[in-house]
Amino acid sequence: MDDQQIDGNTFINEVKGKYVLFYISSLGNISKEELLRLTNLYKRIDQEYNCKIVWIPIEGNWTDEKKESQFMEWRKMMPWYAVQYFSSPSYMYLKKEWKVRGNSTVVLINPQGKVKNTNALPSIKDASINFFDFLDIKVHTMLKPVVAHITKEDTQLQQSMENKGYTFFIGGKNQKTTSELCNKIIKAKPAIEKELKIQIGLATVTAASETEKTFWNGMENLFFSLAHYSKEYEYEQVTKEVHKLLSYKLHKDDIDGWIMLTKGWTVVTCGQSNTIFTTLEEFSFWKQHIIGKEWGHAFTKHHDRLITGKKGLSCITFQIAGNAPMHLDCPVCDDPMETKLVKYNCCHPRLQNAAN
Structure with missing residues (x-):
């Protein structure tokens, strides 16, 4: 699974009780800039948060020699674990359960094995290691x-x-x-x-x-x-x-x-x-x-x-970059649709109902 050719049981022992970032991408949508950012992050989160990264490359045709060569090229640039020959049925599971999109994404799993974030990459890009300060937050220290x-x-x-x-x-x-x-x-x-x-x-x-x-x-x-x-x-x-x-x-x-x-x-x-x-x-x-x-x-x-008590009561409206609570699949190809901006707007249903 990595350069040391560890088996599945050894890998499970390696990540047990730790945070795990699953970096999921196709062979064609990785950028060197993205890898450099994750590499710099990994050097710190491995020490400070005991967090591991696992690359899951999504590719439909692993029999193509060019794909094999491309995989190895990217693999040499990664100091973390990687999965090779990831199967189509497994990809369908990620697509359904984690709403994996065509673009690269990061899914965060906590030490208890629960999914904490299915689209952590934008936050990691914005906050780098500070992103981890928001994990398992406590009400008295959240700010x-x-x-x-x-x-x-x-x-x-x-x-x-x-x-x-x-x-x-x-x-x-x-x-x-x-x-x-x-x-x-x-x-x-x-x-x-x-x-x-x-x-x-x-x-x-x-x-x-x-x-x-x-x-x-x-x-x-x-x-x-x-x-x-x-x-x-x-x-x-x-x-x-x-x-x-x-x-x-x-x-x-x-x-x-x-x-x-x-x-x-x-x-x-x-x-x-x-x-x-x-x-x-x-x-x-x-x-x-x-x-x-x-x-x-x-x-x-x-x-x-x-x-x-203010006249003309004004409720809130805000928008935020990230995943909407409800995911939609494309009606044409059945792939999960990407939501880049979510807007929350109060339309005052109680006030409207009272007026009717």
Whole structure:
């Protein structure tokens, strides 16, 4: 199966209890650039995550000598395992169960043998080894890989988040927006800090920068990871907040910006600046609902009332690159159809039904 000619049982022992990336492609749709990226990644994930890569080449005619030669050429460039003479029935299984497409793809299996991602290649290309920070995420540390690039230069903020302190993350369409939002938050939060004897951190997601790009890539990776946990009670609320936050990326007419409140490395709530500021300004009205120092819960409840009480209720719309939850097969060739962009849009069915 690899250069050492190990047998199937030895291979199973090699990957047992480890993450496995199945790199699936035809002999004709591999690029040297893609192989170089995976090779650089493999050197680290093998050591840091005990993760193995297995190449599954999909080819219909293994009796062709040119195919054999092509296989060996690609094989020499791979420091990981490879399967040769992969059969058509096996390919049909991958096509049905893993929705394998014509393009190269990566399927991730966790140490328990469960499929974690059937299209991990785009995320790996965007995040490299950081993609693995989103595996088996914990609700209390889920934001760490998303905002680590923002907090790493601020030792005090990082320490506060490690200690489950509260932080406002601020973003908007331009630098002027985020600067104005920062100034407003700085003016609004002292009353809360004085009353509750706490310190509230502040960080910005700089508009039109690598910081912003990395932030949104991380949030999208978190979205796919949360898909495995979204029905669990502990993850349900933060999943909703992540969905809400992703919708702000699409707001082309957004001149006021957005704000995310966190406690430690998890999301408490997020919203557009007007409702967040109103919540801060109305602190004296809802502070009696704070139990101990859990003001984040009371903050969220008051903020939610403001959102649902707005006239012309605006639900969320967001789109994301990746696989749709439901796969479709081509009606002509029966191959799985590729979905490069998924759009989620609330059409207010409850409001429409109520009006009828």
